[in-house]
Amino acid sequence: MTSREDEALARAAVTALTDQLALTPKPGLPDPSHRDHNTLRWSAKALTPGLAAMSAAARRTGEPTPGLRAELGAIGRCTEHSVGLAGGGHRGALWTLGLLVAAAAIEPREVPATAKRIAAHPDRGAPRRPSRGSSMSAKYGAAGARGEARAGFPHIRRAWAVLADGTPRPQSRLNALLTIMSTLQDTELLYTAGPTGLRHVQAGARRVLEAGGTGTAAGAKALTALDTDLHNRGWSPRGSAGLMAGALFLDALPATAQPAGTRTPVRGTAARRATGSIA
Template identity: 45%
Template sequence: MKALCLQPLALPDQLADLAVEALIDEADLSPKPGLVDRRGSGAHGDMNLALMHASALSLWPCLRQMAEAAQRHGEIAAPLRAELGRLGREGEAAMLATTAGVNTHRGAIWALGLLVAARALSPLSSDPHTLAARAGRLALIDDPAAPAQDSHGTQVRRRYGAGGAREQAQQGFPAITGHALPQLWRSRAAGASETHARLDALLAIMASLGDTCVLWRAGQQGLDALQQGARAVLDAGGSASLAGRRQLRALDARLLQLNASPGGAADLLAACLFLDKAGSL
């Protein structure tokens, strides 16, 4: 009897697997202030953990196709950017069909799609800072087929001057490379569990990001509460410390009181987890 010989997965399949895994890991991480997690729906009455899982899984074909497109085009240029835009819109439609119209991962499609494509463009280059910069170069290219939208993010940018997901991508994801990844690695090096290290990375994003999801729901008051509360957790020793956990509970309570959900930070945490593992492929 011959032994079963499994062929290694192609890179686009591996990248799609890794991106979906990052989305599920972000959803499962608990306790996340104001966000859907294993405890409940946070500030989202229309979401739950099962819905987040289903949404993440619905994006696998889109993410694989983005990696395939990057391999096929082979360079950062307008044709690849246009195809990524089309695939992203198709992925968003699949997500909304799965969630009955609930916007669970629109920002994550943008961030992870760019990063998946960046990784597929250069299979031998896996440094997180290099990948983020390459994704930023892609994000700077206009997509002429993108429909004009007066989305919540657009309205918030107009009112508050916050850059949001688009600016983060175009700048090479500074909230990830400058804050989340260094904090993730510091917390691990200090002996924190993986859960606490990931929570600390999320808090580092929250402390630095002008989260347009929070601004839409709770205005500048909500953003100030998010940033100051996240800094207080980290300054108290992080989520692994007793003092940090007290601050984390206080931040969660305040965000729920304000009905403020830091969805932008959650999307970037998923992108951070993807970058953290992308080098292992």
């Protein structure tokens, strides 16, 4: 049975996802001008019961055990089915937000670290057939969604720092998304565009940031060019979108519940240096 706290965490996570959907222009990703935008917003709401159930399971267990990991996996598969009936999508976001919501229910001031501890356990009930992401991880050595979680969501933490750099919305949110795109080994891009395409997208995101970000004329021009390029090529950095929703979820937590010692506001070139390079 879910509590008000569980339902509040679930609603915050879904709001983070719909806020991510509302960002525009998002290079290669659906935004409000996309024909499927309303369907994606509707199906995002179908995540709410499952996320609340994940929070309740974590709150009841109280620690990141193998049993909790198995229960979250089972809830996640049921939620995927419900989302499919509502229009589909959001699989990567469900993985990310489910772990973060569960972690917030256990230890709200250590969310990424607690999510890392949950993700460290295998999901023994998961289907044995390989997914796109796991296939690309095996082929190219990319971390993938599981590797990102098991590392404590470094890209979410970097994006979250950018959200604190003092830049007004929506520019700060777009800059945070581009920060993720600039280094993430996105397995969806590897599947559709290969390593060369992935590097092309990463370089395009870095060009926007190096031009001063989306709040400058040069950065906005580079963003528009990247958006047009990716849509024309049919390349979609979906992994970045799911992680961006995670960053927005962390940003929405009350200040008293935000992870301690993981956020240092960054500005200008410091924000770009914070992205590092793992690709």
